[in-house]
Amino acid sequence: MGILHLLFLLLLVAAVEGRKEKSGGGGGWGLRFRSGSGTFKVVQVADMHYADGRRTGCLDVEVAAGCSDLNTTAFLYRLFRAEDPDLVVFTGRRKKDPDDR
Structure with missing residues (x-):
C-alpha cells in the first residue's frame, strides 16, 4: 500500500505544480x-476496464446493448455530481483489453 500512497503524493504535487504554471501565479485554477x-x-x-460498449455484456443488471459501459458512465456522472470532488484520480487499467473476456 505504501507505493500507492507515494504515487498519489507525486500525482498531487504534479497537479499543483502544473496548475501553478497554467495560472501564471495570479489567481487561476x-x-x-x-x-x-x-x-x-x-x-x-x-481499474474500470472501460470498453467501447458495443460488445460489453451485462452482469446482474437488465440486459441491454453495451449496458455495463453505459452503467459505468451513468454511475460516474452521479458520483461526481453527488460528491463534487476537487480532484478525480483514475488508476489501474482504464480501458478493456481486446484479449479480456
Whole structure:
C-alpha cells in the first residue's frame, strides 16, 4: 500500500505544480482547500476496464446493448455530481483489453 500512497503524493504535487504554471501565479485554477470546511475531496476511480460498449455484456443488471459501459458512465456522472470532488484520480487499467473476456 505504501507505493500507492507515494504515487498519489507525486500525482498531487504534479497537479499543483502544473496548475501553478497554467495560472501564471495570479489567481487561476490552483488546487486549494475548500473555504469554511478546510477540506479537499479526492475521488479515486480504480481499474474500470472501460470498453467501447458495443460488445460489453451485462452482469446482474437488465440486459441491454453495451449496458455495463453505459452503467459505468451513468454511475460516474452521479458520483461526481453527488460528491463534487476537487480532484478525480483514475488508476489501474482504464480501458478493456481486446484479449479480456
